[in-house]
Amino acid sequence: xxxxxxxxxxxxxxxxxxxxxxxxxxxxxxxxxxxxxxxxxxxxxxxxxxxxxxxxxxxxxxxxxxxxxxxxxxxxxxxxxxxxxxxxxxxxxxxxxxxxxxxxxxxxxxxxxxxxxxxxxxxxxxxxxxxxxxxxxxxxxxxxxxxxxxxxxxxxxxxxxxxxxxxxxxx
Amino acid sequence: xxxxxxxxxxxxxxxxxxxxxxxxxxxxxxxxxxxxxxxxxxxxxxxxxxxxxxxxxxxxxxxxxxxxxxxxxxxxxxxxxxxxxxxxxxxxxxxxxxxxxxxxxxxxxxxxxxxxxxxxxxxxxxxxxxxxxxxxxxxxxxxxxxxxxxxxxxxxxxxxxxxxxxxxxxxxxxxxxxxxxxxxxxxxxxxxxxxxxxxxxxxxxxxxxxxxxxxxxxxxxxxxxxxxxxxxxxxxxxxxxxxxxxxxxxxxxxxxxxxxxxxxxxxxxxxxxxxxxxxxxxxxxxxxxxxxxxxxxxxxxxxxxxxxxxxxxxxxxxx
Numbered sequence: 201x202x203x204x205x206x207x208x209x210x211x212x213x214x215x216x217x218x219x220x221x222x223x224x225x226x227x228x229x230x231x232x233x234x235x236x237x238x239x240x241x242x243x244x245x246x247x248x249x250x251x252x253x254x255x256x257x258x259x260x261x262x263x264x265x266x267x268x269x270x271x272x273x274x275x276x277x278x279x280x281x282x283x284x285x286x287x288x289x290x291x292x293x294x295x296x297x298x299x300x301x302x303x304x305x306x307x308x309x310x311x312x313x314x315x316x317x318x319x320x321x322x323x324x325x326x327x328x329x330x331x332x333x334x335x336x337x338x339x340x341x342x343x344x345x346x347x348x349x350x351x352x353x354x355x356x357x358x359x360x361x362x363x364x365x366x367x368x369x370x371x
Numbered sequence: 372x373x374x375x376x377x378x379x380x381x382x383x384x385x386x387x388x389x390x391x392x393x394x395x396x397x398x399x400x401x402x403x404x405x406x407x408x409x410x411x412x413x414x415x416x417x418x419x420x421x422x423x424x425x426x427x428x429x430x431x432x433x434x435x436x437x438x439x440x441x442x443x444x445x446x447x448x449x450x451x452x453x454x455x456x457x458x459x460x461x462x463x464x465x466x467x468x469x470x471x472x473x474x475x476x477x478x479x480x481x482x483x484x485x486x487x488x489x490x491x492x493x494x495x496x497x498x499x500x501x502x503x504x505x506x507x508x509x510x511x512x513x514x515x516x517x518x519x520x521x522x523x524x525x526x527x528x529x530x531x532x533x534x535x536x537x538x539x540x541x542x543x544x545x546x547x548x549x550x551x552x553x554x555x556x557x558x559x560x561x562x563x564x565x566x567x568x569x570x571x572x573x574x575x576x577x578x579x580x581x582x583x584x585x586x587x588x589x590x591x592x593x594x595x596x597x598x599x600x601x602x603x604x605x606x607x608x609x610x611x612x613x614x615x616x617x618x619x620x621x622x623x624x625x626x627x628x629x630x631x632x633x634x635x636x637x638x639x640x641x642x643x644x645x646x647x648x649x650x651x652x653x654x655x656x657x658x659x660x661x662x663x664x665x666x667x668x669x670x671x672x673x674x675x676x677x678x679x680x681x682x683x684x685x686x687x688x689x690x
Binding site for chain 2: 257259260261265266268269270272273274275276277278306307310311312
């Protein structure tokens with residue numbers, strides 16, 4: 201089943217190249233926990249970014265709180281730069297419904313008024329429920345609705361993708 | 372039937388917060404971890420998250436309190452909930468009935484959560500056993516019984532400054548007998564693995580058989596403070612002098628007031644805590660209260676984040 205999945209490291213290189221073409225924007229990177237942070241850390245190493253890396257945990261902004269309550273593991277969001285007038289590049293591992301991105305945008309606006317927000321994602325898969333699109337995409341993917349694609353991060357920082365049934369995941 | 376521990380629902384998650392007694396360490400730690408994220412929120416320009424938008428939280432205070440009520444109110448507002456403050460003075464005779472009638476009326480107005488302070492031990496339990504299963508109750512202090520959010524914010528403060536619980540020596544000093552704060556602190560400290568909890572008080576201010584809670588008893592403050600990492604001072608209520616538990620506040624200060632001299636017996640990096648409001652010159656010297664080992668004001672700040680954590684965890688736990 202994993203054979204048709206693209207290689208995460210190759211997609212990362214592709215993302216780096218496409219973001220590099222726009223680096224005149226002086227992007228500030230913000231990774232969305234957890235997979236987006238791994239990806240953002242790798243992008244941060246490879247790109248000439250001047251502002252420190254930001255991290256968002258969007259748990260307090262999710263729209264499914266009334267259904268599922270608080271997530272088990274919440275960590276604090278860290279935005280170590282002034283959001284006002286910054287060009288922010290949100291980074292997430294997988295873009296599907298767009299609801300996580302919506303939550304992240306809302307949270308960012310509680311830190312200030314950015315000049316712009318763009319989105320980079322390793323996997324842009326089908327199933328959008330909101331009018332949200334990524335500017336930088338590693339690969340597009342169509343999967344059966346009961347399956348999900350997740351990013352894994354090895355101890356040495358190497359990224360890989362895997363597909364699993366939604367019922368088997370615990371996040 | 373009265374449910375003896377209605378805090379946990381049938382999924383074994385927190386439905387109400389009534390006491391720290393009997394709560395597993397995992398639940399206490401989840402509250403502390405969630406509060407850590409809320410500290411981040413309270414440091415931003417916009418100190419609000421949309422989590423409890425549309426929820427109504429009723430502060431039901433049958434006993435006067437400014438600080439605790441205010442911190443619950445700020446916590447609820449920072450979660451975007453609507454807050455209704457009710458300060459109700461009740462006569463002793465009508466308490467039981469009035470209490471549940473009041474709760475029924477407020478429930479009929481679609482309250483989602485009650486924050487309850489009451490002079491009678493067990494009041495919050497009574498309400499928790501009475502309300503519908505989609506309503507949550509937080510005990511903000513009941514009689515001499517419990518004050519769990521105070522104990523949790525104390526645990527949060529200790530972890531912030533000392534990182535770990537398992538290597539600490541903690542002393543609780545003062546009126547243990549009448550203190551709901553002390554009881555909640557002892558249960559939380561023990562559950563979180565603090566190996567040595569000491570209580571320091573005159574015999575008249577200690578409950579009988581307090582050792583059963585797993586604490587070491589000291590009547591001499593100098594001996595009790597030796598090498599402790601954390602000092603948790605308690606407020607001495609003035610009415611204790613009238614009921615002859617103590618000769619005078621001067622006498623109390625001489626033996627149990629925290630002065631720089633007595634503090635020097637603790638470890639040099641020991642922190643000094645107090646749940647407030649303080650009686651300067653009775654249980655604590657101003658020099659210590661305002662000194663560099665004092666974490667009394669950070670406790671207040673952390674208290675808001677901890678109450679935000681408790682409210683959001685409860686609100687998210689539906690049967």
